[in-house]
Amino acid sequence: MKKTPLNQIHKDMGAKMTDFGGWEMPVEYTGIIEEHKAVRNQCGIFDVSHMGEILVSGENSAKSLQKIITNDLQKLEPGKIIYTPICKPDGGIVDDLLVYCLKEDSYLLVVNASNIEKDFKWVKEQLLEKTKADNLSAEYAMLALQGPESKKILTQLTDIDLNSLDYYRFREAKVAGVEMIISRTGYTGELGYELYFEREAAEKIWNELLEAGSDFGIQACGLGARDTLRLEKTYALYGNDIDEETNPYEAGLSWTVVLNKGDFIGREKLVEIEKNCCQRKLTPFKIIGRGMARHGYEVYAEGEKIGEVTSGSYSPTLEQGIGLAYLEQEYTDVGTEIEIKVRRRKLKAEVVKGPFV
Amino acid sequence: MSIKDDLYYSEDHEWVREEEDYLVIGVTDFAQEELGDIVFVELPEVEEEFDKDDSFGVLESVKAVSDTFIPVSGRIIEVNEALLDNPELINDDPYGEGWLIKVEPADDSELDELLSAEEYAEFIEEE
Numbered sequence: 001m002k003k004t005p006l007n008q009i010h011k012d013m014g015a016k017m018t019d020f021g022g023w024e025m026p027v028e029y030t031g032i033i034e035e036h037k038a039v040r041n042q043c044g045i046f047d048v049s050h051m052g053e054i055l056v057s058g059e060n061s062a063k064s065l066q067k068i069i070t071n072d073l074q075k076l077e078p079g080k081i082i083y084t085p086i087c088k089p090d091g092g093i094v095d096d097l098l099v100y101c102l103k104e105d106s107y108l109l110v111v112n113a114s115n116i117e118k119d120f121k122w123v124k125e126q127l128l129e130k131t132k133a134d135n136l137s138a139e140y141a142m143l144a145l146q147g148p149e150s151k152k153i154l155t156q157l158t159d160i161d162l163n164s165l166d167y168y169r170f171r172e173a174k175v176a177g178v179e180m181i182i183s184r185t186g187y188t189g190e191l192g193y194e195l196y197f198e199r200e201a202a203e204k205i206w207n208e209l210l211e212a213g214s215d216f217g218i219q220a221c222g223l224g225a226r227d228t229l230r231l232e233k234t235y236a237l238y239g240n241d242i243d244e245e246t247n248p249y250e251a252g253l254s255w256t257v258v259l260n261k262g263d264f265i266g267r268e269k270l271v272e273i274e275k276n277c278c279q280r281k282l283t284p285f286k287i288i289g290r291g292m293a294r295h296g297y298e299v300y301a302e303g304e305k306i307g308e309v310t311s312g313s314y315s316p317t318l319e320q321g322i323g324l325a326y327l328e329q330e331y332t333d334v335g336t337e338i339e340i341k342v343r344r345r346k347l348k349a350e351v352v353k354g355p356f357v
Numbered sequence: 358m359s360i361k362d363d364l365y366y367s368e369d370h371e372w373v374r375e376e377e378d379y380l381v382i383g384v385t386d387f388a389q390e391e392l393g394d395i396v397f398v399e400l401p402e403v404e405e406e407f408d409k410d411d412s413f414g415v416l417e418s419v420k421a422v423s424d425t426f427i428p429v430s431g432r433i434i435e436v437n438e439a440l441l442d443n444p445e446l447i448n449d450d451p452y453g454e455g456w457l458i459k460v461e462p463a464d465d466s467e468l469d470e471l472l473s474a475e476e477y478a479e480f481i482e483e484e
Binding site: 031291292321 | 393394396397415417420422441448
């Protein structure tokens with residue numbers, strides 16, 4: 001299994017480890033619910049060094065990327081970030097990722113760990129001349145500092161004014177003396193930052209942040225809390241809610257597809273899909289009463305199967321089962337009663353408006 | 358992680374405590390640790406009868422679902438209703454307030470097939 005530079009630290013801290021897409025990653029340290037609440041109320045720190053970084057640079061990098069992504073690269077300038085899917089010609093999602101404009105003709109793609117090789121190959125194949133892609137995933141460590149106290153904690157270690165760093169912007173700066181990208185992004189829905197820096201400094205930065213956060217209730221958090229936090233905000237997870245068999249429209253990502261920006265891979269098909277959108281839609285639901293839905297559980301209404309759960313878990317904030325399911329369009333109105341088959345029983349659930357929290 | 362001396366154990370990580378005319382059954386400290394925060398519990402009905410190793414309930418944590426298997430055959434005489442609203446009792450006190458069911462055993466000799474505290478400690482060491 002692949003390991004992040006903090007692997008031993010996680011084990012020393014007593015984390016439960018799991019195989020996540022070929023990476024040995026911490027699931028939880030002191031408990032998912034406690035970690036989840038720390039992020040909502042104070043601050044959590046996550047090792048997300050398994051995420052991939054691909055640098056696209058050269059004269060035609062903007063043109064090349066504009067062809068690859070569904071969102072509009074024109075929205076970018078140095079210091080800005082966009083979220084975008086990349087699609088196959090049939091509209092299926094190859095991956096969802098962040099694009100950082102480092103400077104003119106230089107873009108950093110931050111991609112899902114399980115898709116690094118696939119994306120790198122995909123991007124390389126689409127590049128125009130005088131442009132190259134480098135897979136820098138093994139060189140970067142990545143930490144996420146998330147929660148209402150994150151700004152106060154990070155401020156102690158950096159010399160830039162974090163008040164001037166808006167959402168989906170980044171700056172190159174020093175944290176505890178180490179050069180890094182400080183990015184005002186995250187996967188929790190809270191105020192937070194993602195930090196990219198040389199792998200060798202991972203242990204130092206992790207420890208410095210824990211130390212600086214000790215007065216603010218900082219908590220080391222694993223992938224378990226990362227999943228419940230993102231689900232409460234209805235953020236899609238690649239491999240669960242979106243994949244090559246789903247398109248951005250049915251996944252509720254229409255805002256990331258800019259059809260009128262010029263040609264790009266999948267555009268032709270996505271124009272068609274948009275017109276007839278959608279037979280099914282990714283829909284948030286709440287379980288009524290006790291119980292929980294999980295990925296793959298079947299959803300019923302009026303005795304008929306109408307869809308399948310793609311993400312299901314317990315919401316530590318709402319203290320009940322929540323989830324996302326692809327449902328036939330006619331059952332996606334808020335308030336629609338549905339049933340979820342859980343083992344031998346059917347649990348009652350209700351379509352709700354997302355996000356949950 | 359704690360293991361109590363005066364209990365019997367199964368390889369499915371249940372414990373059994375012998376009372377005068379019935380048995381109390383729960384899951385071990387090791388099992389609750391492995392599961393993490395337990396958020397839902399499904400328990401059987403009183404009077405239901407089970408054969409040894411049948412699934413009698415479900416523990417659901419944030420990350421995982423786990424069946425519970427009865428270590429001895431018998432009839433359910435009481436279930437721990439408190440767990441329905443406070444499933445975290447299993448995490449907090451697996452050998453005490455986190456008990457699952459009380460059973461009238463069908464065959465007392467089945468107890469002899471279970472593990473002692475020492476044997477259970479060895480068993481989880483090997484797992």
